[in-house]
Amino acid sequence: MTIQEADINLLPDPAPLVGGERLTSTSGGVHQHVYPATGKPTVEVPMAGPADVDRAISTARAATESWRRTGPDTRRRLMNDLARALVARADELAALQIVENGTPQTVAASFPHMIADHLEYAAGWCDKIVGEVNPVWPVPGFDYSILEPYGVVAIIIPWNSPLYSIGSIIAPALAAGNCVVVKPPELTPFTSLRFAEIALEVGFPPGVISILPGGGEAGSSLVAHPGVDKIHFTGSGPTAQRIIQAASANLTPVALELGGKSANVVFADADLDAAAERAVGFSLQLSGQGCINGTRALVQDAVFDEVVELCRRKAEALKPGDPHSADTAIGPVITNTACERIMGFIDRAVAEQQARLVTGGTRLSGEFADGYYIAPTVFADVPADSEIAVHEIFGPVLSILRFTDEEDAIRIANSTRYGLASYVQTGDVARAHRMASALDAGMVWINGSGGLPPSVPFGGIKQSGQGRLGGKQGIAEFSRTKNVWIGM
Structure with missing residues (x-):
């Protein structure tokens, strides 16, 4: 049982992808990826550090206003185009997932189709994110509430199902009009990088999706950064506690999907x-x-x-x-x-x-x-x-x-x-x-x-997390409410 040379050749350039460009040098060191089925090394992964996090967030912030103002029909079309492109390359993506973490082929083959489903579902919300008209008193006025994107969302995904995680979390974040900076673990960077490459190929503007493979240093820099407007973390409880502490300095809202003992x-x-x-x-x-x-x-x-x-x-x-x-x-x-x-x-x-x-x-x-x-x-x-x-x-x-x-x-x-x-x-x-x-x-x-x-709300209570993905709750998770009052 060996990893094939063809599998190695499938792997994307493992360097961080920011604003449509590879970072030719990184500040977080290097991680040697290992194929879990054999214990044999594959490629070295350049890891993002604090300087790379700064660059990614600056790039995302520069793209935020344009992406937010992009018409819902355009966002919907891009997300559906991405879903179709992922399905067309399902075999390649499944093979990458196998090399990343040893997921059996029968399971890995389903993930590209599952995330395409999430993208298509969320795309349908792009033109249905509506506000409300509210009654007001005692002063006459016209009052309405609207949902707006947060801006830049930092997303930290786990190693156990990285392809499913990036698709299911990015989909509602993009539909709501946010730009995202994703940190996949150094253990499993490949499917996230390929996902972002395919997004660029179908026409997503550079800076809307950035990928920063990295370890704890990159994660710490990301969640403490003042340029981040929302954090979504999937992982362990102890790490979540550290993230909440770091985010508290900027009062950055945090959504958590944590462990279970179901x-x-x-x-x-x-x-x-x-x-x-x-x-x-x-x-x-x-x-x-x-x-x-x-x-x-x-x-x-x-x-x-x-x-x-x-x-x-x-x-x-x-x-x-x-x-x-x-x-x-x-x-x-x-x-x-x-x-x-x-x-x-x-x-x-x-x-x-x-x-x-x-x-x-x-x-x-x-x-x-x-x-x-x-x-x-x-x-x-x-x-x-x-x-x-x-x-x-x-x-x-x-x-x-x-x-x-x-x-x-x-x-x-x-x-x-x-x-x-x-x-x-x-x-x-x-x-x-x-x-x-x-x-x-x-x-x-x-x-x-x-x-x-993708139509059902998913998330935990107690020490299994807070916030929801899926359904209209997933769109709401990545949106914030603004109220407007006009005097009559």
Whole structure:
């Protein structure tokens, strides 16, 4: 299992892209990108530093007024043109995602189409961002409110799904009339850079979209910069706390999409085979590297052993392999450091007898020895207060917990500091609605998952974040209200 020379040749110039131009020298050093499936280096990534952040924000500010005044029909056309261009190059973009972070081909192939859908949906809002006429008293007047773009939006995206993230966040920001400066992680810069190159090709003005691959130094400079009007961050809670502190100096508004420890509640009246399929799929997709993954399966006592056995069989049926292969279900995790961190959770759970190891629990060897592969892992009889039930592991680990009744399930599900997603499997419609009301989460899926279509609001509560993407709430997230009063 090797990375092909053709894959390396696909990679775009990894230097920052600002105002339609590559930065030939950067101030943030260099990062050696590594292909997670083999542990082998690919190319060196020039990293943005404070001087490059200054340049990108200045360029975006210079483009702001023109882009804001661009007619909604033109913005709509450009966004639809970009969507079509991304679909036309879907194979290339999927291949870049595979090289970036080892996402299996079957998953990576869907991302270009998903972000095209987000762009087309948001494009439809360009000519529908309307204001309101407001009644006023006691002085006669004509009063109206309008939505305006913030101006320059700083967007920091994660490494687990960089192509989907840039598309789903940029789409409403552009539709609302903002310019964006995007910082992809140094681990996964390629799809973001290609996205911006394609945007330039279809006619987006230089400066509307700038891409700054970088690490913590670039991120710190970006969120503290006085030229940024809004920040959108996707990542970890500790980093979000630092961002809020930095943004407070300029009182810059911040939207956050953070971690999760999502509960998947399986009642005895559910279709158990389907419920087990979902429990394994919801938790182990993307090798467990997903914020909305249902990594805590809460199973009712009466069917607990049956569901655990079903989950074991389904987890063991997931085939690890070369991410380029169409039959690979489990790819690598992102880095060796991540691999060691995840194995630390697993090893402690076994050594401390936190729970019963049902399957997995090992780092894969043999043909996978040089890559960052972990066997799909299932623990059962997991206490609700144990480390693997409380902390976001961000790896291919499913924890199965017991509950007795509906009240017990709600108590356990809500016992986490997170509140991003939750899942319920039941044949009782009334119970489904009661659970949806009682669960502390920004999203609840009942008997399956509809994914994240661009028409629905997505976001968390508690320590899973604030703000929303998708639907009209996503447009509002990147717009601010101005009120106008005219004396009569």
